[in-house]
Amino acid sequence: MLEASHISVNYGPIKAVRDVSIDVGRGDVVALLGPNGAGKSSLLSSLVGLVPKNRGTVVFDNEEVSRASTEDLIRRGMSVTPEGRRIFGDLTVGENLRLGAAIRSDKDGIAEDTEKFLDLFPILRKRFNSAARYLSGGEQQMLAISRSLMSRPKLLMLDEPSLGLAPRIVDQIFEFLVTLRQWGLTLLIVEQNASEVLEIADRAYVLSTGSIVFSGTANELSNSGGVMELYLGLEGH
Amino acid sequence: MTVKSSVLLGSAALGLLIALIGFSALLFAEPYHQRIVFIFMVNLIIVLGLQVFMGNCDITHFGHIGFMGIAAYAVAVLATPIAIKKTALATAPFGLSGIELPLFFAVPGAIAITLIVAFFVGLVMVRQTGVPATIATLAFLVVVHVVLLNWVDLTRGPRAFYGIPIKASLSTATAIAVVGVLIARMFRDSRWGVQLRASSEDAAAAAAVGVRMQRLRFAAWMLSALFLSVAGVLFALFVGTISPKSFYFELTFLTLAMLIIGGMHSVTGAVVGAIVVALGLEVTRFVENGPDIAGFELPQMFGLTGFYLGAVIVFGMAFRSEGIVGPQEIEEWWGSRQQGKQSDAGSSEAPNP
Amino acid sequence: MDYFLQQALNALSLGGEYALLALGLAIVFSVMGLVNFAHGELITVGGYAMFLAVLIFGVKDPLLILPVGVLAAIFFAVLLERVAFRPVRAAPPTTGMLMAFGISIILQNSALIFVGTRPKAVPTAEWLMLDVNIGSLRMPVVQLLEAGVTIGAITLLVVFMRNTTIGIAMRAAAKDFSTVRLMGIRADRVVRTAFAISGLLAGLAAVFIMARRGAVDPFMGFTPVLKAFVAAVVGGFGSLPGAVIGGFALGIAEVTLQATLPSSVAGFRDAFIFSAIAVLLLFRPQGILGERPDFGEKT
Ligand SMILES: Nc1ncnc2c1ncn2[C@@H]1O[C@H](COP(=O)(O)OP(=O)(O)O)[C@@H](O)[C@H]1O
Numbered sequence: 001m002l003e004a005s006h007i008s009v010n011y012g013p014i015k016a017v018r019d020v021s022i023d024v025g026r027g028d029v030v031a032l033l034g035p036n037g038a039g040k041s042s043l044l045s046s047l048v049g050l051v052p053k054n055r056g057t058v059v060f061d062n063e064e065v066s067r068a069s070t071e072d073l074i075r076r077g078m079s080v081t082p083e084g085r086r087i088f089g090d091l092t093v094g095e096n097l098r099l100g101a102a103i104r105s106d107k108d109g110i111a112e113d114t115e116k117f118l119d120l121f122p123i124l125r126k127r128f129n130s131a132a133r134y135l136s137g138g139e140q141q142m143l144a145i146s147r148s149l150m151s152r153p154k155l156l157m158l159d160e161p162s163l164g165l166a167p168r169i170v171d172q173i174f175e176f177l178v179t180l181r182q183w184g185l186t187l188l189i190v191e192q193n194a195s196e197v198l199e200i201a202d203r204a205y206v207l208s209t210g211s212i213v214f215s216g217t218a219n220e221l222s223n224s225g226g227v228m229e230l231y232l233g234l235e236g237h
Numbered sequence: 238m239t240v241k242s243s244v245l246l247g248s249a250a251l252g253l254l255i256a257l258i259g260f261s262a263l264l265f266a267e268p269y270h271q272r273i274v275f276i277f278m279v280n281l282i283i284v285l286g287l288q289v290f291m292g293n294c295d296i297t298h299f300g301h302i303g304f305m306g307i308a309a310y311a312v313a314v315l316a317t318p319i320a321i322k323k324t325a326l327a328t329a330p331f332g333l334s335g336i337e338l339p340l341f342f343a344v345p346g347a348i349a350i351t352l353i354v355a356f357f358v359g360l361v362m363v364r365q366t367g368v369p370a371t372i373a374t375l376a377f378l379v380v381v382h383v384v385l386l387n388w389v390d391l392t393r394g395p396r397a398f399y400g401i402p403i404k405a406s407l408s409t410a411t412a413i414a415v416v417g418v419l420i421a422r423m424f425r426d427s428r429w430g431v432q433l434r435a436s437s438e439d440a441a442a443a444a445a446v447g448v449r450m451q452r453l454r455f456a457a458w459m460l461s462a463l464f465l466s467v468a469g470v471l472f473a474l475f476v477g478t479i480s481p482k483s484f485y486f487e488l489t490f491l492t493l494a495m496l497i498i499g500g501m502h503s504v505t506g507a508v509v510g511a512i513v514v515a516l517g518l519e520v521t522r523f524v525e526n527g528p529d530i531a532g533f534e535l536p537q538m539f540g541l542t543g544f545y546l547g548a549v550i551v552f553g554m555a556f557r558s559e560g561i562v563g564p565q566e567i568e569e570w571w572g573s574r575q576q577g578k579q580s581d582a583g584s585s586e587a588p589n590p
Numbered sequence: 591m592d593y594f595l596q597q598a599l600n601a602l603s604l605g606g607e608y609a610l611l612a613l614g615l616a617i618v619f620s621v622m623g624l625v626n627f628a629h630g631e632l633i634t635v636g637g638y639a640m641f642l643a644v645l646i647f648g649v650k651d652p653l654l655i656l657p658v659g660v661l662a663a664i665f666f667a668v669l670l671e672r673v674a675f676r677p678v679r680a681a682p683p684t685t686g687m688l689m690a691f692g693i694s695i696i697l698q699n700s701a702l703i704f705v706g707t708r709p710k711a712v713p714t715a716e717w718l719m720l721d722v723n724i725g726s727l728r729m730p731v732v733q734l735l736e737a738g739v740t741i742g743a744i745t746l747l748v749v750f751m752r753n754t755t756i757g758i759a760m761r762a763a764a765k766d767f768s769t770v771r772l773m774g775i776r777a778d779r780v781v782r783t784a785f786a787i788s789g790l791l792a793g794l795a796a797v798f799i800m801a802r803r804g805a806v807d808p809f810m811g812f813t814p815v816l817k818a819f820v821a822a823v824v825g826g827f828g829s830l831p832g833a834v835i836g837g838f839a840l841g842i843a844e845v846t847l848q849a850t851l852p853s854s855v856a857g858f859r860d861a862f863i864f865s866a867i868a869v870l871l872l873f874r875p876q877g878i879l880g881e882r883p884d885f886g887e888k889t
């Protein structure tokens with residue numbers, strides 16, 4: 001589904017991502033882990049064309065898209081739930097969902113999908129016509145994920161979906177990600193919170209100061225105490 | 238207060254350049270050309286004053302010429318001989334038609350009046366940020382113009398104010414411009430100037446020192462107004478006849494273009510921009526008047542100088558938005574070129590990655 | 591009473607003109623952070639287009655001249671975005687603002703060079719110059735239309751911004767442009783739409799300005815747009831409702847002063863108004879509806 005090879009991202013003199021290659025197969029759930037400042041968000045932003053890549057190629061859905069614009073990549077079936085949710089606070093919940101479906105023109109399909117998410121998250125139905133900024137953090141995250149699904153993506157990339165949320169809410173979010181997995185969606189999940197995501201991921205990459213320091217199955221990572229402790233601050237199993 | 242040697246060095250280099258222009262005009266040029274060079278010196282002082290505010294606060298200033306107008310009219314009203322005022326300014330308020338101050342009092346008086354106005358306008362200005370601040374400066378220019386046009390008893394309104402004693406000379410203007418460079422450089426590199434520039438670059442840092450920044454910005458505003466008032470007094474005392482339209486958009490555009498194209502973040506940029514745009518302006522004026530070139534008579538093209546200034550700004554912004562000189566001063570420029578040469582040499586030996 | 595109603599209509603039509611222009615400025619600013627100093631030239635271009643339509647194509651029917659002015663302003667706004675402002679879209683706000691300022695000077699002086707200094711007359715439809723009598727009240731048709739068209743245009747704009755995907759996207763882009771792009775909505779399209787709307791609003795204003803002046807000259811756009819800028823600052827720069835409120839507030843202030851100032855100081859009207867606004871901004875720096883300044887520029 002997604003093959004990114006030798007990606008580098010620089011901000012002036014700062015090398016945020018150095019020669020990173022990752023591979024996400026159709027239907028896979030892949031975790032991208034690493035401490036704060038490792039370059040995870042930069043990698044994601046470069047994959048979706050929001051920040052320019054200094055080097056590297058991206059193949060998405062069997063097509064080379066290294067130079068494609070963000071708008072183009074979304075239209076081809078990528079979708080991103082950005083770090084910090086970035087919901088449109090001044091717009092209503094309904095308007096947020098509507099913008100998520102901006103690339104589609106099938107009115108009935110859009111209405112159907114909207115209903116689907118409103119059923120999944122009744123709070124969104126209740127607040128459908130009020131400004132999204134009044135939702136709680138967890139509710140905003142549900143809205144943000146729903147919004148990125150409204151384009152019916154082939155690949156959903158989530159940047160730290162559990163960031164700043166209470167443990168009970170984090171569990172809800174991961175439950176929802178399991179549902180998405182059951183729907184057959186391909187997921188690339190960026191997290192600092194390794195333990196939860198490894199329970200639902202097939203494979204994992206660990207990024208540190210811009211480079212990949214581990215790649216393998218989620219099980220391998222869970223069992224490699226060294227990596228877990230060194231980079232993710234966790235006791236291995 | 239100690240002055241850094243780099244500041245002295247840079248000011249000396251620029252001052253020498255300006256002095257060279259001034260004295261070669263004094264020695265070799267005809268009166269007509271001396272007049273052009275005098276106006277250039279006045280424009281340079283304006284651009285320096287503009288740099289003090291714009292370069293350090295990063296707020297585009299459209300109102301500077303308003304201060305110049307106030308100072309020019311103030312010195313005119315104070316210093317013009319009573320004999321002339323009897324016919325030209327018979328109905329002046331506050332008994333001003335019966336007053337004729339020697340320059341020794343009239344010049345500081347005019348500058349003080351301008352600074353008092355600047356003080357009150359500054360109170361509003363420093364509370365504004367970004368776009369509203371710029372609009373406020375533009376509105377100020379319009380207010381000054383409206384007042385100059387309509388306070389007929391004091392200014393003769395749209396008619397020219399004549400009979401101002403002609404006392405300024407090219408050597409005075411040159412000397413003031415040289416001192417102006419030094420003052421602008423000292424401010425830019427003082428602790429205040431450095432803080433001001435740092436805070437206009439970084440919004441978060443600025444918020445942390447919010448109140449303090451307002452004070453610094455106020456200081457820059459007042460110093461800028463001082464430059465402009467000196468320029469206004471010099472101008473009035475040189476040409477002897479002024480009218481409100483001398484202090485409106487034409488001069489605003491010209492001096493802004495000079496600063497922008499040179500590079501508003503450095504005093505070197507202000508000087509270089511003033512010189513470059515002035516040279517281009519003389520050429521454009523020549524063409525605008527429809528000269529005979531090699532037997533062909535070119536048509537008059539009214540509006541060409543304005544077009545030239547607009548084009549200078551647009552091309553500057555499109556291709557070199559930091560100006561010809563950029564944010565570095567002349568001595569840093571020299572230093573970094575030396576460094577550049579060294580690192581160039583270094584990289585050519587390194588293998589290609 | 592009649593006198594009061596007459597003045598109210600004056601204020602409504604003048605305020606409407608400022609509101610249309612201030613809205614155009616605010617839309618472009620909110621979406622892409624550009625302070626469009628060349629906005630006034632959209633009015634001028636609309637005026638010259640009407641003049642040329644009469645001169646070259648011999649368009650006589652005033653009903654045809656009016657849309658020519660509006661369409662020219664829209665076309666020109668979109669053209670300016672494409673050739674002048676797109677290259678500096680990612681640049682700091684000052685660069686874009688000075689760019690617009692330079693463009694404005696170039697356009698004014700091009701008109702001077704190629705068309706001449708003197709105002710060019712454009713015939714105004716006779717029916718526009720008529721008065722309608724309602725009881726003892728005489729209302730000029732131009733003013734009634736201007737007030738009506740302004741209110742209509744603002745209503746349509748509200749509907750557009752609330753009910754179309756691109757309108758909603760424009761509201762979202764005002765706060766977070768890159769997330770709008772993450773929705774797959776093309777940035778170019780959002781920006782172009784903003785310029786087209788600002789051109790449309792300026793074109794409508796141009797039609798009424800032309801009807802009142804009956805002639806076009808190179809600098810005619812300056813004063814109305816300066817007022818519109820001031821109105822936008824008073825309302826809260828970048829806020830669309832603020833632009834409308836600021837525009838009408840300025841119109842009301844001007845008409846009130848015009849009606850009450852003794853003729854000896856009438857010339858100072860704008861100086862009084864701007865000074866009053868300065869005092870207002872002393873107490874409320876962010877304008878009526880603006881958010882508190884954060885000592886940084888929006889990009
Ligand atoms: N827009 C930017 N400009 C400059 N440096 C940046 C920018 N965004 C991120 N960085 C730097 O790049 C590095 C990686 O950041 P980021 O990709 O956000 O890491 P992560 O998402 O893993 O926390 C950090 O050192 C960060 O400071």
Ligand SMILES: [Mg+2]
Binds near residue numbers: 037040041042083
């Ligand atoms: Mg991150």
